[in-house]
Amino acid sequence: MEGKFSFINYKGFSQKELEKLPIEELARIAHEAIKEWDKLNQRLNQDSTNSNRAPSTDTPEAKAKRKAEEKTPTPKHGARKQGAQPGHKAVSRPLLPLEEGDIVVNCKPESCIHCGESLEECSDPEPYRQQHYDIEIIRRVTEYRKHEIICPCCGETTEGTLPEEANRSAYSADVAALVVTLTGLFQMSRRMAKLFVEEVLGIPISVGSVSNLENEATQATQPVMEEIEMMAQNASHGNADETGFGMKNGQRGWLWVLVTEPAVLFRLFLGRGQEWASRLLGCFLGILTTDRWCGYNHYPSERRQLCWAHLNRDFKSMRANGPDGEAIGKALMKAAQQMFQMWHRFKTWKKNQEKRGMKVSMTVLESQIHSIRARIKVLLEEGAKRGLPKCGTILKMEPLLWTFTQVEGIEPTNNSAERAVRPAVLWKKRSFGVESERGGRYVESMLSIWATSKRNGVSPVLFLRKLIHSHRTNTPVPSIFSASFK
Numbered sequence: 500m501e502g503k504f505s506f507i508n509y510k511g512f513s514q515k516e517l518e519k520l521p522i523e524e525l526a527r528i529a530h531e532a533i534k535e536w537d538k539l540n541q542r543l544n545q546d547s548t549n550s551n552r553a554p555s556t557d558t559p560e561a562k563a564k565r566k567a568e569e570k571t572p573t574p575k576h577g578a579r580k581q582g583a584q585p586g587h588k589a590v591s592r593p594l595l596p597l598e599e600g601d602i603v604v605n606c607k608p609e610s611c612i613h614c615g616e617s618l619e620e621c622s623d624p625e626p627y628r629q630q631h632y633d634i635e636i637i638r639r640v641t642e643y644r645k646h647e648i649i650c651p652c653c654g655e656t657t658e659g660t661l662p663e664e665a666n667r668s669a670y671s672a673d674v675a676a677l678v679v680t681l682t683g684l685f686q687m688s689r690r691m692a693k694l695f696v697e698e699v700l701g702i703p704i705s706v707g708s709v710s711n712l713e714n715e716a717t718q719a720t721q722p723v724m725e726e727i728e729m730m731a732q733n734a735s736h737g738n739a740d741e742t743g744f745g746m747k748n749g750q751r752g753w754l755w756v757l758v759t760e761p762a763v764l765f766r767l768f769l770g771r772g773q774e775w776a777s778r779l780l781g782c783f784l785g786i787l788t789t790d791r792w793c794g795y796n797h798y799p800s801e802r803r804q805l806c807w808a809h810l811n812r813d814f815k816s817m818r819a820n821g822p823d824g825e826a827i828g829k830a831l832m833k834a835a836q837q838m839f840q841m842w843h844r845f846k847t848w849k850k851n852q853e854k855r856g857m858k859v860s861m862t863v864l865e866s867q868i869h870s871i872r873a874r875i876k877v878l879l880e881e882g883a884k885r886g887l888p889k890c891g892t893i894l895k896m897e898p899l900l901w902t903f904t905q906v907e908g909i910e911p912t913n914n915s916a917e918r919a920v921r922p923a924v925l926w927k928k929r930s931f932g933v934e935s936e937r938g939g940r941y942v943e944s945m946l947s948i949w950a951t952s953k954r955n956g957v958s959p960v961l962f963l964r965k966l967i968h969s970h971r972t973n974t975p976v977p978s979i980f981s982a983s984f985k
Contacts (some may be wrong), residue, residue, distance in 0.1 A: 501636055501939070503839070508655050509528060513887070515734045515877035520805075524568065550714050558659065559787060562609075562899065570760070573665055590757045592630070593869065594628055594630055594832070595630060602693070602938065605626075607619075607622075607623075608984055614953065623771070629634050636699065636700060636701075638700055638701045638702060643661050643662070643665045645658060645660075647659075655768065662921055663862055664971070665779065667913070667971065668711075668712075669704075669717075670704070670712065670850070671710070671966045672967045672971050673703065673964065673967075674696070674700075674712075674961050675712045676960075676964040676967050676968075677696070677700075678692055678696065678704075678709055678712045678713075679712060679713060679716040679945075679967070680959075680963060681695060681696075681959050681961055682709065682713060683713065683716065683941065683944075683945030683949075684945060684948075684949050684959055684960065686922070686925065686926050686929060686930075688929065688930070689706050689709045689710060691705060692709055693705065693706055709874065713941050714941070714946070715943045715967070715970070716941070716945075716963070716966075716967060717940050717944055719779060719967055719970035719976075720783045720944040720945075720948060720966065721944075721967070722949060722976045723944070723966065723976065723979055724943070724944055724947060726942075726978065726979065726980075727762045727763070727764050727801060727947050727951050727979065728762075728764050729919055729947075730759070730761045730762040730980070731757050731759045731761070731762040731763070731764040732757070732764075732781040732782070733782070733783075733784045734759030734760055734761060734762070734783070734785055735760075735785045735786070735908070736755050736759070736760075736785045736786040736787070736788070736906070736908060736909055737758055737759040737760070737785055737786075737787055737788070737973050738757075738758040738759075738781060738787075738788045738789070738910075738914075738915040738916035738919075739755070739756065739757050739780070739787060739789050739795065739913075739916055739918075740755075740756055740789070740790070740811055740911050740917060740919075740920050741753045741754065741755045741756070741771060741792075741794070741914060742754050742920050742923060742924055742927070743925070743927070743933020744767060744927050744932050744933070744942075745851075745927065745931050745933070746767075746769070746932055746933060746939065747933065747934045747935055747936075748935075749764070750933070751769055752768065752817065752933075752939070753767070753769070753770060753771045753775065753803075754766075754767050754920070754923050754927075754942070754946075755767075755768060755776070755779045756916055756919050756920050756923070756946075757779055757780065757783070757916075758915045758919045758950075760787075760954075761945075761951075761954070761955065761980065762951045762954070762980075763919055763921065763940070763946075763947060763950035763951045763954060764947055765781070765946040765950075766778065766932075766943055766944045767939040767940075767942060767943050771792075771794055772794050773793075773794050773795075773796065773797045774854045775794070776794045776797070776798075777797065781857050781868075781929070782824060784802070786802050786803070786804060786807075786902060786909050787802060787914075788803075788913050788916070789803065789804075789805070789913060789916075790803040790805070790807060790809045790910065790913060790946055791805060791806075791809065791892070791893075791896065792804050795851055800896075800898065800899055802902075802944075803899045803902065804899060804900075804902040804903055804910075804911070805896060805899045805900050806911075806912050806913035807835060807838070807839070807900070807911045807912050808912045808913065808914065808917075809913070810835065810893065811832065811835055813889050813893065814828050814831040814832045814835060815828065815832060816828070816888075816889070817882065817887050817888070817889070818890075820887055823882075823885045823887065824882075824887050824928070827878055827881060827882045827885070827887060828887075830878050831878050831879075831882075834871055834874050834875050834878065835872055835875075836866060838871050838875075839911070839912075841864075841867055841868055841869075842864070845863070845864045861904060861905055861906065861907055863868055865901075865903050865904040868901070868904055872900075872901060876894070876897060877901075879894040879897065880894060880895055886888070907976065919950050921948060922949070923942075923946055926942065926946075947981065948962065948963070955980055957979060957980075959980075962977065962979060965977050
């Protein structure tokens with residue numbers, strides 16, 4: 500047959516018709532079919548350990564296979580068992596200070612169990628204390644009654660004036676803070692929050708009122724979001740990541756996060772390109788740790804660190820590309836494992852040295868990892884020569900893999916951003932995204948306040964309560980970085 504066609508064009512051919520084809524054509528068809536089969540087989544075998552897929556997308560079979568591979572017939576020397584480890588710090592309930600209304604029950608023996616002597620006049624200066632917790636839910640209703648009084652002198656009617664708080668909302672700042680805590684911090688649905696407030700507190704409320712209280716909280720948090728944005732964009736180093744997030748009219752949005760030491764900033768944008776990454780980073784000039792997504796390529800390479808956790812997935816995926824891929828991928832994974840072991844040993848040693856008052860230079864780590872870096876570069880060059888996917892791309896960005904060996908305080912992975920974005924992924928799964936611009940701002944502010952407050956040891960619930968009180972009374976907005984909320 501003249502011309503070259505895809506092997507799909509021969510799908511309807513019978514065996515006799517295929518036998519009439521030249522041997523060269525049959526060989527070409529077989530070669531194309533094998534390549535297509537290999538490509539589809541690789542896609543079929545993808546999971547969260549060898550691709551960018553989320554762990555939640557793994558099938559039960561993939562999870563079972565991964566667990567079977569991780570288990571060994573006999574535990575390795577020093578393998579940890581489940582439960583608390585030796586030397587683990589015990590966790591117990593702290594004794595709360597007694598306040599007005601708390602009850603103390605003294606359990607004293609009446610007589611000695613040995614001789615029968617009365618012990619009523621004796622006391623124990625340090626008795627064993629065990630506290631039992633209970634709650635009392637009290638609903639208070641403030642009813643405002645506006646009177647119209649007819650003057651007995653002139654016969655004209657005069658109305659009373661309601662205070663400002665009566666006209667603002669039917670719900671106090673404390674009720675508003677509770678509702679926002681349920682839907683924003685604990686990510687409860689509006690209908691479930693409505694049910695909780697009605698059934699537990701005995702306060703009637705509608706789903707629309709819940710939405711209105713969320714909008715009020717969004718307005719109250721705008722000064723705080725500006726403060727978080729300023730602190731995050733002026734940090735010395737940070738981690739960035741993004742995840743898909745549904746928006747109104749079926750549009751696909753992207754929720755971006757910038758994680759720094761003092762603050763965590765979330766922003767919901769319509770796109771995932773460099774324009775939106777620039778809007779997230781703003782004036783950020785520190786060391787930026789990310790994955791290899793091209794949206795960050797505009798950032799100066801001398802101030803970037805690539806995530807090694809993502810590289811490990813790529814190395815594992817290389818092993819599915821025939822014998823060459825198997826050998827090179829396995830060697831790269833082994834070298835990465837050695838790098839992590841050396842990195843953790845260096846951190847432990849550095850910490851011990853600093854406790855003794857000695858300063859450690861990062862050149863120590865750089866010299867220790869030099870041989871591993873050279874080996875990984877050789878393996879990537881060999882993989883690029885043999886046409887293995889991603890080897891050439893990683894090789895071009897090779898200097899960005901080792902920033903953590905030169906700058907103190909930089910981690911080799913992007914785990915900080917991955918952990919920060921996890922609550923956002925769960926929110927998306929429960930709610931399927933947002934349906935309005937107002938909803939998007941609410942998601943941004945609640946996620947930012949939750950993560951930033953936890954990072955600074957601040958109670959997010961107490962902070963939201965004081966924030967809404969300040970918003971309603973037009974008093975100065977509290978700082979989320981203040982120690983008064985701890």
